[in-house]
Amino acid sequence: xxxxxxxxxxxxxxxxxxxxxxxxxxxxxxxxxxxxxxxxxxxxxxxxxxxxxxxxxxxxxxxxxxxxxxxxxxxxxxxxxxxxxxxxxxxxxxxxxxxxxxxxxxxxxxxxxxxxxxxxxxxxxxxxxxxxxxxxxxxxxxxxxxxxxxxxxxxxxxxxxxxxxxxxxxxxxxxxxxxxxxxxxxxxxxxxxxxxxxxxxxxxxxxxxxxxxxxxxxxxxxxxxxxxxxxxxxxxxxxxxxxxxxxxxxxxxxxxxxxxxxxxxxxxxxxxxxxxxxxxxxxxxxxxxxxxxxxxxxxxxxxxxxxxxxxxxxxxxxxxxxxxxxxxxxxxxxxxxxxxxxxxxxxxxxxxxxxxxxxxxxxxxxxxxxxxxxxxxxxxxxxxxxxxxxxxxxxxxxxxxxxxxxxxxxxxxxxxxxxxxxxxxxxxxxxxxxxxxxxxxxxxxxxxxxxxxxxxxxxxxxxxxxxxxxxxxxxxxxxxxxxxxxxxxxxxxxxxxxxxxxxxxxxxxxxxxxxxxxxxxxxxxxxxxxxxxxxxxxxxxxx
Numbered sequence: 001x002x003x004x005x006x007x008x009x010x011x012x013x014x015x016x017x018x019x020x021x022x023x024x025x026x027x028x029x030x031x032x033x034x035x036x037x038x039x040x041x042x043x044x045x046x047x048x049x050x051x052x053x054x055x056x057x058x059x060x061x062x063x064x065x066x067x068x069x070x071x072x073x074x075x076x077x078x079x080x081x082x083x084x085x086x087x088x089x090x091x092x093x094x095x096x097x098x099x100x101x102x103x104x105x106x107x108x109x110x111x112x113x114x115x116x117x118x119x120x121x122x123x124x125x126x127x128x129x130x131x132x133x134x135x136x137x138x139x140x141x142x143x144x145x146x147x148x149x150x151x152x153x154x155x156x157x158x159x160x161x162x163x164x165x166x167x168x169x170x171x172x173x174x175x176x177x178x179x180x181x182x183x184x185x186x187x188x189x190x191x192x193x194x195x196x197x198x199x200x201x202x203x204x205x206x207x208x209x210x211x212x213x214x215x216x217x218x219x220x221x222x223x224x225x226x227x228x229x230x231x232x233x234x235x236x237x238x239x240x241x242x243x244x245x246x247x248x249x250x251x252x253x254x255x256x257x258x259x260x261x262x263x264x265x266x267x268x269x270x271x272x273x274x275x276x277x278x279x280x281x282x283x284x285x286x287x288x289x290x291x292x293x294x295x296x297x298x299x300x301x302x303x304x305x306x307x308x309x310x311x312x313x314x315x316x317x318x319x320x321x322x323x324x325x326x327x328x329x330x331x332x333x334x335x336x337x338x339x340x341x342x343x344x345x346x347x348x349x350x351x352x353x354x355x356x357x358x359x360x361x362x363x364x365x366x367x368x369x370x371x372x373x374x375x376x377x378x379x380x381x382x383x384x385x386x387x388x389x390x391x392x393x394x395x396x397x398x399x400x401x402x403x404x405x406x407x408x409x410x411x412x413x414x415x416x417x418x419x420x421x422x423x424x425x426x427x428x429x430x431x432x433x434x435x436x437x438x439x440x441x442x443x444x445x446x447x448x449x450x451x452x453x454x455x456x457x458x459x460x461x462x463x464x465x466x467x468x469x470x471x472x473x474x475x476x477x478x479x480x481x482x483x484x485x486x487x488x489x490x491x492x493x494x495x496x497x498x499x500x501x502x503x504x505x506x507x508x509x510x511x512x513x514x515x516x517x518x519x520x521x522x523x524x525x526x527x528x529x530x531x532x533x534x535x536x537x538x539x540x541x542x543x
Contacts, residue, residue, distance in 0.1 A: 002028045002029070002030075002125065002126060002129045003028070003029045003121070003122050003125035003126060003129070004025065004026055004027060004028055004029060005024075005025040005026070005027060005029060005049065005078065005079045005105050005107070006025035006026055007125065008029065008049070008107075008118065008121060008122070009025060009107065011121055013113075013117065013121075014109075014113050014117060014118060014121060015110050015112070015113055016081070016107045016108065016109060016110075016113070016118075017107065017108040017110075018105065018106070018107060018108075019082075019091055019096055019099070019106045019107065019108050020096055020099035020100045020104065020105065020106035021079070021099055021100070021103055021104050021105030021106055022105070023103075024078075024103060024104075024105050025105055027078045027079070027105075028047065028078070029047065029048070029049050029078055029079070029122055030045070030046070030047030030048060030078075030126075031047065031048050031049070031122060031126075032048065032049045032051060032081075032115075032118050032119040032121075032122040032123075033048045033049070033050055033051065034050075034051045034052070034115050034119070035050060035051075035052065036052060036053065036054075036055040036056050036057075037056065038056050038057060038068075039068075039071065040072075041071050041072065041074075041075040044072075044075045044076065044077055045076070046075065046076025046077070047076060047077075047078055048076075048077050048078065049077075049078060049079045049080075049081055049107075049118070049122065050072060050077050050079070050080050050081065051081040051083070051109065051115045051118060051119075052080065052081070052082060052083070053082075053083045053086040053087050053088075054082065054087050054088060054092075054095075055087055059087075059088060059091075059092040059094060059095050060092045060093075060094050061094060062094040062097065062098070064094075065092070065094040065095045065097070065098040066098045066101070066102075068098070069095070069098040069099055069101075069102045069104055070098075070102055072104060073102045073103070073104050077104070078105070079104065079105040079106070079107060080099060080104060080105070080106050080107070081107045081109045081115075081118060082095065082106065082107070082108060082109060083109040083110075083111065083113075083115065084108055084109065084110065084111060085110070085111030086111065091106070091108055130255065132256075133254060133255035133256045133259075134255065134256075134259070136256035136259075137255060137256045137258070137259025137260065138259065138292075138297065138300050140159075140163045140256060140257075140259055140260035140263060141259060141260070141263040141288075141300070141304065142300075142303060143159050143163070144156055144159050144160060144163070144260060144263045144264055144267055145263070145267060145303075145304065147159040148267045148268075148270075148271060152271065153170055153178075153179050153268060153271050154179050154181070156264060156267055156268065156271075157169070157170060157179050157180065157181040157264075158181040158182075160181070160247065160260055160261070160264045161181040161182060161185070163256075163257060163260040164247055164249050164253065164257045164260060164261065165249065165250070166228070166247065166248045166249035166250065167180065167181065167182060167184075167185035167188065167189075167228075167247075167248045168180070168181055168185065168245065168246065168247050168248075168264070169181075169185055169186065169188075169189030169245070169246040170243060170244075170245055170246075170268065171189070171196050171243060171244040171245075171246070172243055175193050175196045175197050175200065175244070176193075177189045177190050185248065188228075188248065189246050192210065192230065192232070192246060195208065195210045195232060196232060196244050196246075199232050199234055199244060200234065200244065202234070205233070205234055205235075205236075205265075206233075206234045207231060207232060207233045207234070208231075208232045209229065209230065209231055209232075210230050210232060228248045228249065228250060229248065229249050229250070229251060229252060230246055230247065230248045231246070231247045231248075231249075231253070231261070232244055232245070232246050233245045233246075233247075233261070233265050235265060235268050235269045236269060243268065243269075245261075245264060245265060245268055247261055247264075262288075263288070265284070266281070266284035266285055266287070266288055269281040269284050270282070270284070270285065282308060283358065283359060283360070285304065285305075285308060285309070286308075286309060286357040286358065286359045287359045287361075288304050289301045289304050289305045289309050289313075289357060290357065290359050290361075290366060290368070290418075292304065293415055293418035293419070294418055294419050294422055295419075296416075296419060298313070298415035298416055298418070301313065301415060301418075302415070308355070309355050309357050309368075310355075311354075311355045312354075312355035312356070312357060312368055312370060313414075313415050315370055315371070316370075316371040316412040316413065316414060317368045317369060317370055317371055317412070317413065317414075317421075318368070318369055318370075318371050318376055318409055318410050318411070318412055318413070318421070318425075319366065319367070319368060319409070319410040319413070319418070319421040319422050319424070319425040320345075320365075320366065320367040320368075320369060320376075320379060320407060320408070320409055320410075320425060321364060321365075321366055321407070321408045321422070321425040321426055321428075321429050322338060322341055322364060322365040322366075322367075322405060322406065322407045322408075322429075323363065323364050323365075323405075323406050323407075323429055323433070324337030324338060324363075324365075324404045324405040324406065337404060337405055338360070338365040338405075340382070340405075341365065341379065341382060341383075341405065341407070342358055342365065344378045344379070344381075344382045345358065345367060345369065345375045345378055345379055345382075346358060346375075347378075348374040348375045348377070348378035349369070349370075349373070349374060349375040352373060352374035352375070354369075354370050354373045354374060354375055355370070356368070356369055356370075356375045366422070366425075367379075368418075371412040376409070379407065379409070379439075380409075380439065383405070383407050383438045383439035384438075384439065386405060386438050386439075387437065387438040387439065390438065405438060406429055406432050406433045406437070406438060406439075407429065407432065407438060407439045407440075408424075408425040408426060408427065408428030408429030408430070408431075408432055408439075408440055408441075408442070409425060409428055409439070409440070409441045409442065410422070410424035410425040410428070410442050411424055411441075411442050411443050424442040425442065427442060428440040428441060428442045428444075459535075459539050460539050460540065462536070462539075463535070463536035463537075463539040463540045464540060466520075466532065466533070466536045467482065467533075467536050467537070467540060469519045469520060470482050470485065470516065470519060470520070473515075473519060479512055479515065480502075480512075481512055481515060481516050481519070482537075483502065484498075484502060484504075484509060484512040484513070484516075485512075485513070485516055485533060485537070486537050486541075487501045487502050487509075488509065488513060489530060489533065489534045489537070493524075493530075495509055495510065
């Protein structure tokens with residue numbers, strides 16, 4: 001459960017005292033926020049415990065306090081914490097009366113309890129609640145997987161209904177109910193045929209939230225509730241979904257329940273798809289494995305991967321991140337820019353007997369390939385051919401649908417370092433896009449130099465702006481400050497050596513550097529200033 005005002009009051013280290021609104025302490029606290037503004041409402045989102053010392057408030061004026069408390073309550077603030085012994089030795093009666101009148105809980109904060117301690121207590125409770133939800137979600141995933149393997153879809157539906165404390169039903173391609181749990185849910189689910197039909201008209205994956213449709217008034221039962229919240233999810237990745245899942249609950253799903261539903265979607269897709277669609281179900285499992293790896297849960301990832309991707313996680317792998325601008329041959333943007341890359345990588349892995357994990361991720365494609373394996377080599381050959389075709393003025397090696405493809409490849413990694421490898425691939429992808437390349441490996445970045453990055457237009461603009469005043473000074477013929485600055489920086493501030501390079505006396509060079517400081521308004525004693533100036537000089541004159 002998230003923290004509540006009651007849990008904070010019962011926190012022995014905080015020593016809080018309820019002064020008003022004692023009957024409303026069970027409300028959840030989303031955050032603890034400190035503000036001494038006379039009107040903090042524009043900065044509130046609702047659900048906060050507001051902490052004040054009344055530094056800028058006339059807390060003894062009844063009308064002022066009524067307006068203040070009324071605005072807080074309307075903004076969704078759940079409680080007010082007042083620190084005594086700071087600006088007021090006790091909470092003014094005007095504030096207590098206003099809080100009682102509005103029903104807003106008012107907590108007295110003793111002087112020895114810093115606001116930071118309250119904020120930490122709320123933050124820790126929220127983090128603990130989130131951790132419990134995530135842990136429960138992973139436990140639900142394991143249980144759903146076990147039920148699906150032992151009892152098939154019906155066992156999975158029973159487990160899902162228990163996890164969400166509601167009901168679940170499975171529909172086939174025609175919209176007919178083929179399974180439900182508990183038993184009474186079959187009648188409830190049958191009334192949603194029209195909604196399922198509408199969902200099937202939308203490209204998969206699709207979802208919708210519906211409700212209502214209870215039974216008759218003569219013999220109401222658990223299946224006849226009007227107030228349940230129902231989520232419908234399509235199953236399958238074809239143009240028309242092959243199945244659908246309905247989940248009914250009394251209220252919106254929490255984090256753990258959401259994990260359970262997403263796991264059920266993946267598992268039901270696996271058990272209901274056939275032939276071509278089996279590949280799509282495997283992609284869902286791959287997405288779950290990838291999600292767990294990136295979340296730092298390698299053990300859970302191994303458990304879900306099983307024989308399908310387990311071999312991939314037992315050896316060093318590399319992460320591929322691909323991005324593209326869809327360009328179809330017809331010019332209507334309907335082509336999939338990743339089709340060619342996906343086919344090449346998966347075909348190479350199949351021929352070599354390797355496991356490969358390919359997951360569409362929004363407008364990107366993410367893949368895990370064995371380090372040194374056939375899939376990684378095929379990716380390198382494919383992108384090399386694509387880059388050659390672009391250089392020659394063509395489009396792609398085999399089709400016109402991948403002209404905008406950009407690919408980044410991580411260094412070898414294991415399951416524990418999957419998140420770091422993903423970031424490496426993203427960095428390589430970013431560099432490839434900036435340099436106009438198709439394919440960049442992260443190891444190439446470490447072996448290169450930072451200086452080519454200075455060619456970025458934004459860096460050049462910054463450099464020009466930084467050095468503009470010096471160039472304008474030199475244009476008047478009153479000195480050569482830019483060249484002097486470059487020589488002084490290249491000699492690490494050694495006056496005699498830099499002066500000798502310039503052919504001037506060191507006192508002349510010292511005068512010029514003082515002029516640089518005066519014109520720029522910055523001290524050359526600051527190492528950050530010297531660094532920025534040196535990079536600016538390299539960016540504007542890299543030769």
